[in-house]
Amino acid sequence: MGGPVEHKVIVGLEIxxxxxxxxxxxxxxxxEFGAEPNSRVCPVCLGMPGVLPVMNRxxxxxxxxxxxxxxxxxxxxxxxxxxxxxxxxxxKNYQISQYDMxxxxxxxxxxxxxxxxxxRIRIIRAHLEEDAGKNVHSTGGFSQVDLNRTGxxxxxxxxxxxxNSGAEAKALAVELQRIVRYLGVSEGDMQKGHMRFExxxxxxxxxxxxxYRTPIVEIKNLNSFRALERGIDYEEQRQxxxxxxxxxxxxxxxxxxxxxxxxxxxxxxQREKEEAHDYRYFPEPDLVPVELAEGRLNEIASRLCExxxxxQVRYVKEFGLSEYDAxxxxxxxxxxxxxxxxxxxxxxxxxVCNLLTQTGLKIANERGCGIGDLGFSPKGVAELxxxxxxxxxxxxxxxxxxxxxxxxxxxxRVLAEELSLLQKSDAGELEAVVEQVLAENRQAVxxxxxxxxxxxxxxxxxxxxxxxxxxxxxxxxxVSQILAAKxxxx
Amino acid sequence: MEQLSAKAxxxxxxxxxxxxxxxxxxxxxRIEDVDPALGAYISTHREMAMERAADVDRRVxxxxxxxxxxxxxxxxKDNMCTTFGATTCASAILKDFHSPYNATVVEKLLAAxxxxxxxxxxxxxxxxxxTENSALRRTVNPxxxxxxxxxxxxxxxxxxxxxxCYAALGSDTGGSIRQPASFCGVVxxxxxxxxxxxxxxxxxxxxLDQIGPITRSVADAALxxxxxxxxxxxxxxxxxxxxxxxxxxxxxxxIPVEGLKIGxxxxxxxxxxxxxxxxxxxxxxxxxGLGAEVVEIGMPRLDYAIAAYYVIATAxxxxxxxxxxGVHYGHRSERARDYVKVYTKSRAEALGKEVKRRIMLGTYAxxxxxxDAYYLKALKVxxxxxxxxxxxxxxxxxxxxxxxxxxxxxxxxxVDDPLTMYLSDIYTIAANLAGVPAISIPCGFDGNxxxxxxxxxxxxFTEDRLLAIARMFERQTDWHKAEPTVSGGH
Ligand SMILES: [Zn+2]
Numbered sequence: 001m002g003g004p005v006e007h008k009v010i011v012g013l014e015i016x017x018x019x020x021x022x023x024x025x026x027x028x029x030x031x032e033f034g035a036e037p038n039s040r041v042c043p044v045c046l047g048m049p050g051v052l053p054v055m056n057r058x059x060x061x062x063x064x065x066x067x068x069x070x071x072x073x074x075x076x077x078x079x080x081x082x083x084x085x086x087x088x089x090x091x092k093n094y095q096i097s098q099y100d101m102x103x104x105x106x107x108x109x110x111x112x113x114x115x116x117x118x119x120r121i122r123i124i125r126a127h128l129e130e131d132a133g134k135n136v137h138s139t140g141g142f143s144q145v146d147l148n149r150t151g152x153x154x155x156x157x158x159x160x161x162x163x164n165s166g167a168e169a170k171a172l173a174v175e176l177q178r179i180v181r182y183l184g185v186s187e188g189d190m191q192k193g194h195m196r197f198e199x200x201x202x203x204x205x206x207x208x209x210x211x212y213r214t215p216i217v218e219i220k221n222l223n224s225f226r227a228l229e230r231g232i233d234y235e236e237q238r239q240x241x242x243x244x245x246x247x248x249x250x251x252x253x254x255x256x257x258x259x260x261x262x263x264x265x266x267x268x269x270q271r272e273k274e275e276a277h278d279y280r281y282f283p284e285p286d287l288v289p290v291e292l293a294e295g296r297l298n299e300i301a302s303r304l305c306e307x308x309x310x311x312q313v314r315y316v317k318e319f320g321l322s323e324y325d326a327x328x329x330x331x332x333x334x335x336x337x338x339x340x341x342x343x344x345x346x347x348x349x350x351x352v353c354n355l356l357t358q359t360g361l362k363i364a365n366e367r368g369c370g371i372g373d374l375g376f377s378p379k380g381v382a383e384l385x386x387x388x389x390x391x392x393x394x395x396x397x398x399x400x401x402x403x404x405x406x407x408x409x410x411x412x413r414v415l416a417e418e419l420s421l422l423q424k425s426d427a428g429e430l431e432a433v434v435e436q437v438l439a440e441n442r443q444a445v446x447x448x449x450x451x452x453x454x455x456x457x458x459x460x461x462x463x464x465x466x467x468x469x470x471x472x473x474x475x476x477x478x479v480s481q482i483l484a485a486k487x488x489x490x
Numbered sequence: 491m492e493q494l495s496a497k498a499x500x501x502x503x504x505x506x507x508x509x510x511x512x513x514x515x516x517x518x519x520r521i522e523d524v525d526p527a528l529g530a531y532i533s534t535h536r537e538m539a540m541e542r543a544a545d546v547d548r549r550v551x552x553x554x555x556x557x558x559x560x561x562x563x564x565x566x567k568d569n570m571c572t573t574f575g576a577t578t579c580a581s582a583i584l585k586d587f588h589s590p591y592n593a594t595v596v597e598k599l600l601a602a603x604x605x606x607x608x609x610x611x612x613x614x615x616x617x618x619x620x621t622e623n624s625a626l627r628r629t630v631n632p633x634x635x636x637x638x639x640x641x642x643x644x645x646x647x648x649x650x651x652x653x654x655c656y657a658a659l660g661s662d663t664g665g666s667i668r669q670p671a672s673f674c675g676v677v678x679x680x681x682x683x684x685x686x687x688x689x690x691x692x693x694x695x696x697x698l699d700q701i702g703p704i705t706r707s708v709a710d711a712a713l714x715x716x717x718x719x720x721x722x723x724x725x726x727x728x729x730x731x732x733x734x735x736x737x738x739x740x741x742x743x744x745i746p747v748e749g750l751k752i753g754x755x756x757x758x759x760x761x762x763x764x765x766x767x768x769x770x771x772x773x774x775x776x777x778x779g780l781g782a783e784v785v786e787i788g789m790p791r792l793d794y795a796i797a798a799y800y801v802i803a804t805a806x807x808x809x810x811x812x813x814x815x816g817v818h819y820g821h822r823s824e825r826a827r828d829y830v831k832v833y834t835k836s837r838a839e840a841l842g843k844e845v846k847r848r849i850m851l852g853t854y855a856x857x858x859x860x861x862d863a864y865y866l867k868a869l870k871v872x873x874x875x876x877x878x879x880x881x882x883x884x885x886x887x888x889x890x891x892x893x894x895x896x897x898x899x900x901x902x903x904x905v906d907d908p909l910t911m912y913l914s915d916i917y918t919i920a921a922n923l924a925g926v927p928a929i930s931i932p933c934g935f936d937g938n939x940x941x942x943x944x945x946x947x948x949x950x951f952t953e954d955r956l957l958a959i960a961r962m963f964e965r966q967t968d969w970h971k972a973e974p975t976v977s978g979g980h
Contacts, residue, residue, distance in 0.1 A: 049579070092813045
């Protein structure tokens with residue numbers, strides 16, 4: 001014992017993503033959150049005698065699309081299996097899932113790790129399955145079952161244990177949320193349980209040159225980014241403390257399951273020993289295998305788009321945007337695409353970015369809509385950006401104009417004129433005003449020419465006087481240049 | 491009138507020469523007389539039947555078009571869901587189960603204007619070869635009240651043989667249509683897997699189950715096939731009609747097969763009792779008299795069919811029957827105090843001995859560590875048997891063999907010896923494993939005047955030819971006209 005101790009946390013994730021199909025995976029029931037319990041059910045999802053499942057093609061295509069975005073190899077022949085276990089929220093007492101021939105495997109996801117860098121997390125597989133219902137534990141000494149969720153299509157994604165911190169796990173989760181939203185295959189709404197995480201966590205502890213692996217802990221059913229991050233961080237410390245105290249290492253059969261107690265911000269033991277789960281998988285005889293033809297696969301692949309992370313990196317590299325701004329712009333596909341189109345229309349990227357992030361998104365958020373629904377076009381924003389760039393309007397005025405564009409739907413230049421926000425940049429006209437101001441403020445002129453501390457302040461005062469005389473319509477840049485020329489530096 | 495074929499009765503009703511009310515009343519009265527001793531029906535539906543019969547008569551009178559089974563009293567095995575009455579599967583666990591939907595075949599019967607008079611007895615969940623495993627009723631053989639009617643569709647076969655309906659539906663997982671048809675001296679057809687929708691058929695072995703007709707003549711089987719065959723969007727395993735079109739089976743019936751080549755596996759057939767072998771030989775002789783050629787074929791893997799069948803069927807059954815847990819419907823134990831006890835006690839109380847045996851067999855075969863040795867190996871054997879059939883059908887148009895090694899055995903004779911009971915399925919199981927169609931037609935009697943059946947097996951989706959081949963024999967013989975002396979209480 002004793003000696004320096006180093007450790008590294010190793011995390012693999014199992015993620016369930018609810019696909020946003022209109023109907024369930026194997027029946028025609030609507031997928032709907034918050035409906036009256038057991039009102040979105042039919043004989044098929046209730047598992048009544050003699051019923052048969054029919055595959056939802058939309059769900060299959062969504063799953064393939066997501067798997068493509070996760071760089072997975074897509075199986076051209078895939079089948080369904082039954083996973084057997086008894087639980088009241090599973091009416092058939094088996095779940096239709098995919099066992100040995102998942103629809104996709106061997107992919108990866110790039111996650112941001114700060115400093116503009118990314119890290120690649122390998123994905124073992126992604127497959128489709130049906131969700132279970134919900135057990136509602138009431139206080140009367142009995143439980144109730146709501147089967148509205150039963151049969152909802154889920155994409156299960158399993159990563160390699162390539163994640164080395166709670167922050168990385170969170171980054172992956174956020175990135176995955178952006179991807180599925182970009183593709184339109186899931187709403188990714190955490191509040192509605194559209195994404196659920198189950199990390200498998202252990203540590204590699206190095207002491208006196210020897211490596212030890214701590215027993216694996218699985219945290220069940222985390223459904224917020226924060227809980228995912230904190231759960232892993234908590235486990236990292238807990239496992240280190242436990243190892244230092246007991247020296248216990250990983251061996252077969254000592255994997256445990258813990259739950260996250262959000263109130264106490266800690267994990268709590270759920271199952272001491274990993275039960276020898278025997279799901280008795282076997283091929284689902286009620287469904288036929290799915291063969292994906294080349295043409296169909298290509299058709300699905302054509303729906304792919306540039307993914308958020310590569311967009312984000314591109315915005316930083318190509319346009320010199322800050323990582324923060326690039327992150328905001330790529331948060332939603334519609335915003336990023338709006339931005340791209342505005343830049344393509346000739347808008348200077350940083351100006352467009354400022355207009356969108358500082359004003360456009362603010363209004364969109366207030367109104368609870370997307371940037372594209374505000375009534376101004378990418379071209380209009382590009383034009384406004386160009387006006388700022390040319391000095392025709394100030395940055396402050398541009399925000400005002402953008403707001404007016406939302407209200408009126410008019411062109412930016414028309415609005416700038418109507419609102420008298422156009423800046424005067426005509427040097428000749430401005431020179432006369434400057435002459436007048438200099439004549440009226442001898443003391444300030446003296447202060448400037450004297451140089452020193454007072455000089456800068458006096459210069460600002462003179463500039464302000466010119467602006468006041470032009471009722472703010474002078475281009476301050478041009479005025480500064482004229483002042484400087486007349487007073488010799490400044 | 492009970493002597494008419496279903497086809498002849500339908501035509502007379504449609505022509506207004508006979509009324510459906512009269513025919514239905516006659517059948518219902520006969521059931522009331524005969525069935526207390528015979529036990530063919532689990533439930534009868536007099537009121538509904540008479541209403542439907544009257545409706546058909548009214549439409550005939552009004553000159554409206556009527557369906558292919560207009561006004562014909564038929565019966566349905568009680569493992570096919572109906573919105574009228576209960577669908578019990580002859581099990582205590584579903585004794586009071588009322589289905590909110592009709593099986594697709596039931597819908598098709600109703601659409602063809604058939605009059606469903608009742609639902610027939612069976613082995614519990616179709617598990618058995620004697621109908622002795624019914625938890626609700628005992629059915630006896632119409633030819634000898636001390637003997638079994640065969641099973642699992644024993645009620646349907648007994649009802650048809652005793653003129654308690656004009657035609658019936660059975661289901662066949664390992665011989666459950668053909669063997670009782672043989673024991674009762676009627677025609678029983680197991681169609682190709684995928685030819686008839688399984689939606690609403692309470693599943694036993696999903697990859698083997700197939701619904702088919704039990705009738706008094708080959709022509710009536712063809713008529714029933716015209717009504718029930720075809721693709722069903724609700725059953726993914728029902729076959730696309732662009733790949734395997736359905737046809738007018740009645741129309742094709744009259745066309746004898748020229749240059750018929752009959753495959754025979756002499757070695758395999760040697761295991762049957764002498765009267766059965768003799769009847770088979772004579773039947774083949776009839777075909778030879780019609781110009782058919784007999785070809786000796788090898789089916790080396792048939793010896794493994796029973797073993798493979800009892801692994802696959804029970805494995806699927808263990809999963810299919812998992813849903814009967816007392817949570818959502820069916821029997822629930824009064825003594826259960828938690829959800830695990832709801833499962834265990836409800837199932838222990840309400841599932842029969844043979845059902846439990848098969849669930850245990852199947853659960854074992856799917857368990858980790860045994861899966862490869864049992865289930866996977868059985869699937870391989872199944873593929874080899876399929877190969878045997880493919881190979882055989884290169885040399886012949888059809889294969890003829892016994893339906894069962896014996897004629898109807900005594901009630902109670904085999905109940906304590908499940909293995910002997912299982913072995914009685916030796917000739918029927920292979921067609922289920924290979925998915926090919928097979929028919930049993932009456933071909934003689936043994937010394938106790940118990941009927942013997944001839945089994946004819948043909949390639950997948952050749953029901954039209956299979957029926958035509960069967961009809962060739964029927965035209966030459968009178969076996970199908972023989973009738974048991976069934977008497978009622980008076
Ligand atoms: Zn449903």
